[in-house]
Amino acid sequence: MPPSHLKKNARWHNLLAWGVACCCVGVGREAMAQTNSITAPEGGVLPLEMPKPEGRKLKIKPDDAKDKISREASRNFILIPPHSEDWTRHFQMGAIAALNISAKFHESGDFKISGNDPQHGIYDDGYVRTDDTGNAGGYTGYWGYQKASQYNASAQTLTFHSSSGFSTTGDAKVNGDPSFGLDLSYGDDFLYYKPAHVRIGWELGLNFLPINIKDVSQLTATVNQFTYTFATGGIVVPGAPYHGGSSGQGPLLPGDLPAGVPVSPEPTGVVTGKRSLDMNLFALRLGPSFFWDITRNLGVSVSGGPVIGCVTGNYDYDETILVGGVSSHNQGSFGATEMVYGGYLNGQLKYHIVDNGRNAYLFLGAQYTPMTSAHISSGGRSADLDLSGQIYFSAGMGWLF
Amino acid sequence: MLWVLLTGCLTSGLRVDAQGLGLTSTVSSSLVLSTNVFSYSITLTNFSGFDLTNVFVTNTFSGSVSLLAATNSQGTNGIVGASVVFSLDTLTNHTSAIMLLTNTASAAGFLTNTIVATASGVTNLTNTIVIQIAASLSDLAVQIIPPVQAVITNDLTAYDVIVTNLGPGSAPGVVLTNTFPPGVILKSASQAFSLSGSNQLFNLGTIATGGSVDVRLYIQPTNVETMSLTASIGAPSLVDPNPTNDVAVTNVPVSGYLPSTLIAVTNSSQNINLQNGLLEQTILLSNTGTTDAPAARLVVTGLTNQLFNAVGTNGSSPFVYLSAPLLAGQSVNLVLFYNPRTLLPFTNGQLHAYAVPMPVWTPARVVATSTNVNIISIVKLTKSVNNGRMMIEFPAITNQAYTVVYSTNALFSKAMIAPPVIIAPGSKVQWIDYGPPTTPSAPMNSPARFYRVYQNP
Numbered sequence: 001m002p003p004s005h006l007k008k009n010a011r012w013h014n015l016l017a018w019g020v021a022c023c024c025v026g027v028g029r030e031a032m033a034q035t036n037s038i039t040a041p042e043g044g045v046l047p048l049e050m051p052k053p054e055g056r057k058l059k060i061k062p063d064d065a066k067d068k069i070s071r072e073a074s075r076n077f078i079l080i081p082p083h084s085e086d087w088t089r090h091f092q093m094g095a096i097a098a099l100n101i102s103a104k105f106h107e108s109g110d111f112k113i114s115g116n117d118p119q120h121g122i123y124d125d126g127y128v129r130t131d132d133t134g135n136a137g138g139y140t141g142y143w144g145y146q147k148a149s150q151y152n153a154s155a156q157t158l159t160f161h162s163s164s165g166f167s168t169t170g171d172a173k174v175n176g177d178p179s180f181g182l183d184l185s186y187g188d189d190f191l192y193y194k195p196a197h198v199r200i201g202w203e204l205g206l207n208f209l210p211i212n213i214k215d216v217s218q219l220t221a222t223v224n225q226f227t228y229t230f231a232t233g234g235i236v237v238p239g240a241p242y243h244g245g246s247s248g249q250g251p252l253l254p255g256d257l258p259a260g261v262p263v264s265p266e267p268t269g270v271v272t273g274k275r276s277l278d279m280n281l282f283a284l285r286l287g288p289s290f291f292w293d294i295t296r297n298l299g300v301s302v303s304g305g306p307v308i309g310c311v312t313g314n315y316d317y318d319e320t321i322l323v324g325g326v327s328s329h330n331q332g333s334f335g336a337t338e339m340v341y342g343g344y345l346n347g348q349l350k351y352h353i354v355d356n357g358r359n360a361y362l363f364l365g366a367q368y369t370p371m372t373s374a375h376i377s378s379g380g381r382s383a384d385l386d387l388s389g390q391i392y393f394s395a396g397m398g399w400l401f
Numbered sequence: 402m403l404w405v406l407l408t409g410c411l412t413s414g415l416r417v418d419a420q421g422l423g424l425t426s427t428v429s430s431s432l433v434l435s436t437n438v439f440s441y442s443i444t445l446t447n448f449s450g451f452d453l454t455n456v457f458v459t460n461t462f463s464g465s466v467s468l469l470a471a472t473n474s475q476g477t478n479g480i481v482g483a484s485v486v487f488s489l490d491t492l493t494n495h496t497s498a499i500m501l502l503t504n505t506a507s508a509a510g511f512l513t514n515t516i517v518a519t520a521s522g523v524t525n526l527t528n529t530i531v532i533q534i535a536a537s538l539s540d541l542a543v544q545i546i547p548p549v550q551a552v553i554t555n556d557l558t559a560y561d562v563i564v565t566n567l568g569p570g571s572a573p574g575v576v577l578t579n580t581f582p583p584g585v586i587l588k589s590a591s592q593a594f595s596l597s598g599s600n601q602l603f604n605l606g607t608i609a610t611g612g613s614v615d616v617r618l619y620i621q622p623t624n625v626e627t628m629s630l631t632a633s634i635g636a637p638s639l640v641d642p643n644p645t646n647d648v649a650v651t652n653v654p655v656s657g658y659l660p661s662t663l664i665a666v667t668n669s670s671q672n673i674n675l676q677n678g679l680l681e682q683t684i685l686l687s688n689t690g691t692t693d694a695p696a697a698r699l700v701v702t703g704l705t706n707q708l709f710n711a712v713g714t715n716g717s718s719p720f721v722y723l724s725a726p727l728l729a730g731q732s733v734n735l736v737l738f739y740n741p742r743t744l745l746p747f748t749n750g751q752l753h754a755y756a757v758p759m760p761v762w763t764p765a766r767v768v769a770t771s772t773n774v775n776i777i778s779i780v781k782l783t784k785s786v787n788n789g790r791m792m793i794e795f796p797a798i799t800n801q802a803y804t805v806v807y808s809t810n811a812l813f814s815k816a817m818i819a820p821p822v823i824i825a826p827g828s829k830v831q832w833i834d835y836g837p838p839t840t841p842s843a844p845m846n847s848p849a850r851f852y853r854v855y856q857n858p
Contacts, residue, residue, distance in 0.1 A: 131678075133741035141678040141826065234784040235675045236831065238794060239777060244827035245799050248741055249678040251831060 078192040080199070088189040088201065092363060094396015098179040098209050100389040103277050105215040108169040109380030113321060115329030116162050121257055123160035123228060124328040125150060128257065133248035135255030143253050144243035147325065151237050158237065158253065160228045162260065163328040166321055168221035168271055174213050181209030181281075183394055187289055187303075199291040203303050207392070209281040211313075211385065219271040223323045226260030269323030273330075277376070277383050279313030283369070285344050297352040299361075304345045311374040312337040315383055334378040340387060342371030350398070359400040367392040421449025423497075424458075424518045424526040431532045432640060434570070435507050438469060439532065445489070445518050446497040453520040456489040460502055463513035464534075470503040492520065509536040509638040536638035539610070540567040541575065542646040543634040547653045550713070551758045552628070553698075554655055557588060557621050557714040562632045562649070564605060565613040572636050577603040577616060580631040584624035591617040622655040629653075658698070661756030662690030663727070665699055666749045668734055672786050673742050677833055678826070679709050680742040681786060686723060686754055687732040694756035697723040699735055699838070701752060706745045709738040710839060712760075712820040718753075722760045724817075725841035735837045762818040764806045764855075771804060771855035779852065782833070791834040791844040795854045797825035802857040805832055807840060811851050817841075822857065 121128040131142035187203030287305015318331040348365035371387040423446035433439045461484045471478045476489035516528040546561040566572045579601040594601040633648040669683035700720040711719030777794045803823045808816040836843030
């Protein structure tokens, strides 16, 4: 008769094994790159031999069950003791390349332009600032302009432009380039399913994936623009472009800033540049795993289960608003953190090696990880990070212990 | 024992005879570069009347040498301890043995080879040959470029000392020694220096073959005298085959102002010049004496603003030149520019005019060392204080120095510099020819005027 504690363990694991077999969508990673050659004799004690490089043997007595189902289960599922010296636990780390991640950018509303400061004489197409003399005599030599069209020789005026904001609406869907990140996982096997020669266990994984997706599409915008006109006072204006220094020497313009005159009707411009999502995805997964040995050194594992993740990062915009040959610069950023969730299905091919005397393996894998989208928005700008079709390809190394 | 010291010859030789032995030794050169090979030729002759046995010649060096080859007409040779020993065995009567020793030495300094000949039954003979090992062989030259303009007492002036390595090797550890006469104050120098008595020592480091170093010294002579400027060059581990150009002496006359009666008074209010951003004021300079002035200097004292178009400083006061004769009874307007353009208190008592020799504005050095810049436009100004003046516009690098050169002809013969040097305030410079003091006369009073602009090094 087998000991009573073995009976309990066998019954409990039988139920767990069936539950796992019925419920799991995916199969987990597990690493045992060694030959499984387990043969259950007819009746009586079922010896389980799991040959290892050292030739150790593991023996387990099956349950002495009375019902048929339980007996059959006992013969098919064999418990791997938690303290077995048969390396059931593994830790692996590797690099991942993530594909099929996209983002939808949406921009709608009125936006202020950050790039100029007309109150301090900084315009889209030049500047008129206070020079080192403190604008002695009411003049400044610290000015510059970009285009000859800004100078009206007959009126002897120099006109500067400043765009204070723009209105636009636009959408864009952008498929991201492959993203590259890091994957860590830990797992254990506790059951051997004889008919399929499969080892059953669990795995816990964590991956870190930086994601950067840029939208460089152009938008049409209505621009709020002001003009600021300076009398040149009879000086010979240097040819365009001209950039005066702060010393106060050189041709002078009036140092008092004129009031801005709005351009009416508001001109139509083009918004170029980029809007980008610069996010980091941290995802935690947990699920059952299944492992088959194909040859003595080559094995395959599958795993699956739920995933929960955190997406955190910034929406950055760096835009140039072009209107009437004048450009203004607009840039900014806002951040967000969103929780996402989903599932995963993972398959890996593993090759047994010895790393500094330790049993280890190299792996190549693929993982389908559909997750919910992350939404980030502020002030009329929004983006949805679409993670519903994520596919990861991974490669790395694992260690058995 | 007989000791002989040989130095200073390209090929040094020595013969000594004693008790039947004759020892002659020569060296290929008494001055050797540390990278070069040198050799000793030694001849030992038996004059004893009988065969000598156990004959040895030992070469012992005072410093480290590398033995490249040792040959002898008879016997063997080898290194014993720190010596090279020729073992000649028996030297037949009235015969000679010839030995050759080829070496290099890396350490600079003097190297002594003590050659000792020994044989049974005779007195030892010793020769000593001293040679100099030099780290480098270079012809260093020093040259003084005196101030361009005539120097008046208390002028802040500058001169250049140019040290050149004419080769063939590089010159490490070059030291320039500079000397002034009493009454000359060193205000500053373009390179760090230390004092040795009244001399300034400039450690110039290593000068490569063909390279040169320009040391500029800013001085203030305080006495009327002929100022003797002296510069000498040297390097401790260097052999200079041509010492005649290692010292330069230049005499610069320091004089007072020429006798004259010049008067300067303000001739306008202070006005902001909108074209150049400076405050300008016209000064009327008159020669009320009976003697013509070859040129004039206007010194302005007590200024609270910078005299922007000053070309020099006397004492602590800036000055401008009228670079044209001012005949007795003549007057001319000089335009002074002040920076910043804030109104400043000013009285005629701040103006001091003197007759001076004609300043030198020949552009030879500027043209030789600078880059010609294309002029974008030349405009005759018509507005306000600039009416009648010519303005040239050229592209510039902000804060880069430029020099304007002008001439009355397109070939630029007899060209002159328009002082002072321009420091570009922006990406374009608008330089105005407003006449004296930058040019001798207003451009409209000249039959023709051509301009060139050079970007200074």
